[in-house]
Amino acid sequence: MSLIQEVLEQVKKRNPGETEFHQAVEEVLISLEPVIQKHPEYVEAGIIERIVEPERQVMFRVPWVDDNGKVHVNRGFRVQFNSAIGPYKGGIRFHPSVYLGIIKFLGFEQIFKNSLTGLPIGGGKGGADFDPKGKSDGEIMRFCQSFMTELYRHIGQDIDVPAGDIGVGAREIGYMYGQYKRIRNAYEAGVLTGKGLTYGGSLVRTQATGYGLIYFVREMLKEHGHSLEGKEVVISGSGNVAIYACQKAQSYGAKVVAMSDSGGYIYHKDGINLDTIRQIKEVERKRISEYIKHHPEAEYHEGRGLWSVKCDIALPCATQNDIDVEDAKALIANGVIAVGEGANMPCTNEALSLLIESNILVAPAKAANAGGVATSALEMSQNSMRLSWTFEEVDAKLDQIMVDIFSAAKKAAKEYGFEGNYVAGANIAGFLKVAQAMMAQGIV
Ligand SMILES: NC(=O)C1=CN([C@@H]2O[C@H](COP(=O)(O)OP(=O)(O)OC[C@H]3O[C@@H](n4cnc5c(N)ncnc54)[C@H](O)[C@@H]3O)[C@@H](O)[C@H]2O)C=CC1
């Protein structure tokens, strides 16, 4: 059995039931076979065994009281996966599906993604099995305060810097930041990113993941003689990443014809009206089905089925395992050119393999959605310098970072025998920097 197979078996045995974590580890490790052949010193130093084991993982009780006085208890998590190249960095997810296996898959992916940004940030992730859907503002605030009352002792601007993810946006970051400041009695702006602009946030952070995804896809299409102009695009989700991916894709002349939420999807053949989506999702916090009240010529379809809509470019921007092998087959049958992963691990490993074998261009999540965390790192830089850059300055840096990530993934893919496979290229490029740092720092 190869070392990679042995480590995979060990990960499954040591982390029973954590299927998303197993999936994420498998997807990375299979790309690393040629790397460990070229670098036997990594094998000798146990880099592979060490990189799949979190440095630390914390689980805690989050009690809170709802508007009717009823007490609820949720479970909070923070996984500090790897600090070889910088303080742990990664978002916080509030969703009822959250358990250790999801936070570990996200934290593991964050190691390689953060490395790809070229900025000094390690990998971590956190969250809670709390469902923000239908909660009042007061309930959200009390939950965030309770969550931070435990989390504060594990984080810090040079230790671990959380941000948003599914169910955690500017409102939640604000409440958590307020509680952190109150407990610590310190204005430590760099402890969280995604903050509001009046208290240390960075311009472009809100847009960064979606914009960055489109910058990456633009580079990938250009490399293969295509562009976004005139392309039909389908996007899953209608949250932070989906909204700004839609905005940037439209600005490059693409037509976004479908978007979704966990209830179903809308199809608008003339092109989605993003102002309506933003009003429904960012202001009213309602279901996407409301869209047809504003645009009766559009269609609403309950449940899954989004990936059967014909498109040139598919952008999964909702959640993990959104595109399975059947969805991939439907996309391919409908002539898709490219899949750009805005969400983390939105394709199953089988779907990814099928897309790659079928010569579909795949922009892998770790690279393509790294613009969010990269801009978080730019927010940390501005906080340290106690100044704020303009929108144009941050956006230009983000664009350049995405161009550089694309070229790093392309180069590593070619060097290790995976030419044109940006999934393997991103895994390898992300891994190499972390492995070199781990080698330099000894067995820790
Ligand atoms: N916000 C950020 O900066 C970054 C987010 N991501 C990833 O992007 C994805 C989306 O995150 P955000 O837009 O920030 O979250 P969000 O909470 O703003 O939006 C999430 C969207 O996904 C949909 N969704 C969630 N669970 C679903 C399910 N089980 N089935 C179908 N749809 C579902 C929701 O309806 C919503 O439209 C996640 O995978 C996240 O990890 C990745 C990099 C950075």
Ligand SMILES: O=C(O)CCC(=O)C(=O)O
């Ligand atoms: O901005 C950050 O720190 C993290 C963003 C995030 O959670 C992600 O990249 O998946």
